[in-house]
Amino acid sequence: MSEPGNGEQVASEATVYEHFSSVFYDIWGDDPDVMRQAQDINDEYNRALRENGVSSPYQLPVAVQQELNQRKVMINFTED
Amino acid sequence: MTDRQAKILQAIVEQYAEVASPVGSSLLAKLFDVSSATIRSEMAALERAGYIQQPHTSAGRIPTDQGYRFYVNNLSQTGDQPAEGRAERALQARAASGGHPERTIRNTVDTLVELTHNLGLATIGPQLYMSGLSNLFGQPEFMHPGQVQEVARLLDNLEPWLHEAAPNEPLSVYIGRENPIGRSAGASLIISRFRSPFSDRSYIGVLGPTRQSYREVMNLVGRAGKTLEETLYV
Numbered sequence: 001m002s003e004p005g006n007g008e009q010v011a012s013e014a015t016v017y018e019h020f021s022s023v024f025y026d027i028w029g030d031d032p033d034v035m036r037q038a039q040d041i042n043d044e045y046n047r048a049l050r051e052n053g054v055s056s057p058y059q060l061p062v063a064v065q066q067e068l069n070q071r072k073v074m075i076n077f078t079e080d
Numbered sequence: 081m082t083d084r085q086a087k088i089l090q091a092i093v094e095q096y097a098e099v100a101s102p103v104g105s106s107l108l109a110k111l112f113d114v115s116s117a118t119i120r121s122e123m124a125a126l127e128r129a130g131y132i133q134q135p136h137t138s139a140g141r142i143p144t145d146q147g148y149r150f151y152v153n154n155l156s157q158t159g160d161q162p163a164e165g166r167a168e169r170a171l172q173a174r175a176a177s178g179g180h181p182e183r184t185i186r187n188t189v190d191t192l193v194e195l196t197h198n199l200g201l202a203t204i205g206p207q208l209y210m211s212g213l214s215n216l217f218g219q220p221e222f223m224h225p226g227q228v229q230e231v232a233r234l235l236d237n238l239e240p241w242l243h244e245a246a247p248n249e250p251l252s253v254y255i256g257r258e259n260p261i262g263r264s265a266g267a268s269l270i271i272s273r274f275r276s277p278f279s280d281r282s283y284i285g286v287l288g289p290t291r292q293s294y295r296e297v298m299n300l301v302g303r304a305g306k307t308l309e310e311t312l313y314v
Contacts, residue, residue: 021194023190023191023193023194024194027170027174027191027194027195028170031166034166057218058218062220062223063101065218065220066099066100066101066220067099067100069100069197069218069219070098070099070100072197073196073197073293074098076166076167076194076195076196077165077167077293077296079165079166
């Protein structure tokens with residue numbers, strides 16, 4: 001786990017980050033299956049931020065960004 | 081290329097799009113139920129022919145532009161399209177939801193951005209509407225300053241190029257170095273031509289890294305153009 005640099009915010013338990021756009025909720029808001037998957041990914045993003053001591057998804061290790069981004073994409077292409 | 085090599089290349093393209101990390105022989109050996117040695121020999125042949133390459137940082141392989149082109153041509157030739165899934169249904173519903181034509185086009189672009197996590201774009205008359213820049217520059221492929229500059233150059237020249245070249249195919253795919261501008265950007269441009277009240281040659285599409293789920297993204301972009309034309313062009 002890396003230490004945060006000067007001026008960097010650290011995601012804490014109390015901080016709630018939203019990793020999906022308003023368009024995403026416009027598209028899928030009434031689909032409980034998609035919403036459940038989105039909640040899982042949202043939670044994983046926030047856990048990764050805390051564990052890596054950073055405040056933005058772009059500061060996460062590249063492999064973690066890739067994996068979580070790809071899961072966001074695959075939500076759209078996976079059927080129930 | 082043998083049938084087995086084509087299937088291995090297809091698996092490398094699709095696995096790489098899904099997991100975003102180079103694909104190794106052990107995974108492919110499991111997928112094809114053959115030995116790793118067999119897969120390594122087939123991968124060596126694909127690499128010699130220029131369809132895949134080995135990044136410096138990994139033992140696995142990733143597709144080259146030529147490999148992606150083979151894959152995309154194969155998709156087009158076989159007409160192999162995914163069954164209509166929820167992404168297509170959502171896109172069609174939003175593209176057909178009515179309202180002012182400009183609003184409808186923007187809404188459809190925003191939906192493509194959300195569904196594909198690429199940059200989305202559409203021509204609205206002489207203007208080019210773009211959305212999702214953070215998706216594009218958030219991709220690990222575009223983290224090097226040189227590549228950011230190349231992508232920016234491509235974006236700067238996209239609107240004049242679209243008007244000048246006016247691609248005539250219903251769906252056009254430009255992979256990596258095939259892009260007439262920003263050839264070194266490592267980007268793929270997928271655009272659909274449609275008729276709108278603004279122009280008979282209107283375009284909607286996405287721009288992202290060459291690492292794409294081509295089958296799904298090409299299908300969505302094609303559907304977007306078709307639905308917009310049905311909705312807007314009377």
